[in-house]
Amino acid sequence: METRLSMPKVSVTILTYNQAAFIGEAIESAVNQITDFEYEILVGDDYSNDGTRDIILEYQKKYPDKVKPVFHTKNLGQNGLFNTIETLKLAQGQYIAHMDGDDYWTDPQKLQRQADFMDAHPTYSACFHNAYITYEDGTPTEELNPPDQKPVIEADDLIGEQEIWFMATSAVMFRNGLMHYPDWFLKSSSGDIPRYIILTKFGPIGYLPYIMSVYRKNTGGASFRDYYWDERFLRNRIMMYSGINKETGYKHDRTLKLNIARYYRMLLDAKQYKDSYFRKAGLAFYYLSLKKPSFSETREIVRDYILPKWIMRVYSFFALLPHRLRGTTQ
Numbered sequence: 433m434e435t436r437l438s439m440p441k442v443s444v445t446i447l448t449y450n451q452a453a454f455i456g457e458a459i460e461s462a463v464n465q466i467t468d469f470e471y472e473i474l475v476g477d478d479y480s481n482d483g484t485r486d487i488i489l490e491y492q493k494k495y496p497d498k499v500k501p502v503f504h505t506k507n508l509g510q511n512g513l514f515n516t517i518e519t520l521k522l523a524q525g526q527y528i529a530h531m532d533g534d535d536y537w538t539d540p541q542k543l544q545r546q547a548d549f550m551d552a553h554p555t556y557s558a559c560f561h562n563a564y565i566t567y568e569d570g571t572p573t574e575e576l577n578p579p580d581q582k583p584v585i586e587a588d589d590l591i592g593e594q595e596i597w598f599m600a601t602s603a604v605m606f607r608n609g610l611m612h613y614p615d616w617f618l619k620s621s622s623g624d625i626p627r628y629i630i631l632t633k634f635g636p637i638g639y640l641p642y643i644m645s646v647y648r649k650n651t652g653g654a655s656f657r658d659y660y661w662d663e664r665f666l667r668n669r670i671m672m673y674s675g676i677n678k679e680t681g682y683k684h685d686r687t688l689k690l691n692i693a694r695y696y697r698m699l700l701d702a703k704q705y706k707d708s709y710f711r712k713a714g715l716a717f718y719y720l721s722l723k724k725p726s727f728s729e730t731r732e733i734v735r736d737y738i739l740p741k742w743i744m745r746v747y748s749f750f751a752l753l754p755h756r757l758r759g760t761t762q
Contacts, residue, residue, distance in 0.1 A: 441469035442543050443525030443608065447516050448533025449478035449507070452487060454648070459491045461537040463498060467544045473499045475533075476519030479507040484533070511621045517613060527605050531645075535602040538564070539644035546605040549640060557635035558606035558628070560585075560599045562643045576600055576647060577639070585637040587680060590629050593690040595669075599628060599637075602645035610634045616675025621668045629676055663704040666695045693723035700737050712737045 444462045448455050455475075462473045473495075475488045485503065492499045502522060508514035520528065527550055529543060539545075542561070549559045562577040577598060582589060590596055601624055610631060617626050631637060659665050670692050677688040696719040699705065705712050716737035720730060 439470070440472040440525045442467075442471040442527045442529055442547055442605070443523035444471060444473040444529045444531065444543070445516070445519050445523060446473065446475045446531045446533055447478075447512055447519060448475065448480065448484055448488075449512060449515070450480045450482045450484060451533040452480070452483040454534040454536075455484050456487050456491070457536045458531055458533050459488070459499065462531065463491070463495050464540050465537070465543045466540045467547070469544075469547065471498075471543060472523075472525065474502050474519050474522055475499065476502040476515045477504070478512055478515040479504050510618070511623075513618070513620065513623050516623055520611070523608055526608055528608050529605045531602045534648050535600070535646055536648075537602065537645045539642065542642075542644040543605075545640060545642065545644070549638060550605060550607065553638055555635050556638050557610055557631040557633075558604055559638040559640060560603040560605070561640040561645070563600035563603045563645045563647050564643060565600075565647050565649060567649050575643060576603075577641075581639055581641065583639045585628075585632070585639065587629055587632040588684075590625075590632065591676070591680070591684045591687055591691075593687055594694070595625070595691070597625065599624065600645060600647040602647060604628070604637075606631055607634070614675060614679060616671060616678075619668070620672040620675070621665060622672060626672060626676060626679075630679065633680075660698060661702055663699060663702040666699050666702060670695045689722055693719055696722060700733075709740065 444465075446455075446458050446462065448458070451458075459473065459475065465471065475491075477485055477488060485501075488499070488501045492501055500522075502519045504515065504518065508518065527547055529546065531537070546559055546561070550556065553559075562575055562581070564573050565576055566573045581598075611627065612630065617630075620626055628637065673688050673692050673695075677685060696715055699715050700712055700719070705715070716733050720733060725733070
């Protein structure tokens, strides 16, 4: 019988779907880690059909004691969330290091450094490090985190009136067994945002000031799957932040309501509402009640989304009438 001592200390979970062009580099960066402990590499593939699976199997043959494919009989959906959850269920390590299949690690000491940090900080739920962001369109590479990045992250640092994101998926290591998935999380199109907020319920998240991974922004990767002018995406964000509000015991109620209001404001310009006056007007009233904006913004919302266009045309006609009459008498 295996003892706990023979179990891996870290479970690397690589999540992928149709990323044949990238998955090899991701797995290679994981197998090249130098550690004084055992670790496993679980590669969860969400039913790819572009050759990704064949590449994963090649790495399994090359590293049979380390690379473990996690294949499904169908695409599990929800933007890869269920692939993530099913892969995490198989993780045996004390710590979990995540990576999307189109990202990769750049430092062979990454796992060792993060595991050492977690060992030295038993009250922390997770830790993360700096990362490079690279762009497919040739935009210069940049660092994700600034030089003055806060070293200890709490829930307050992850919740704001705007969406907050400063932890690359490939940069985070967290304790196994802490995560749970409420119904709202299972419906969310984002996994990282709610995951990190839930983790802070169990302890702070520490920062290591090393650049040890690359977050790749490309049209074929996970970075461009969300659309801010699409009703489905916007309503999903509203649902997610409402769930986060409940999950955190409404401690950030006003801040989160302002965040949610921002998505209602974007809904007014969603493509699905382009020719729907009554739906827009109803949303506009709700936005005003939620946001309680300034007088000038309220006036703009009423003018652009609540007052029917024919009323505005009549108003404009009579407002300009004195000027027209003066022009005809001169």
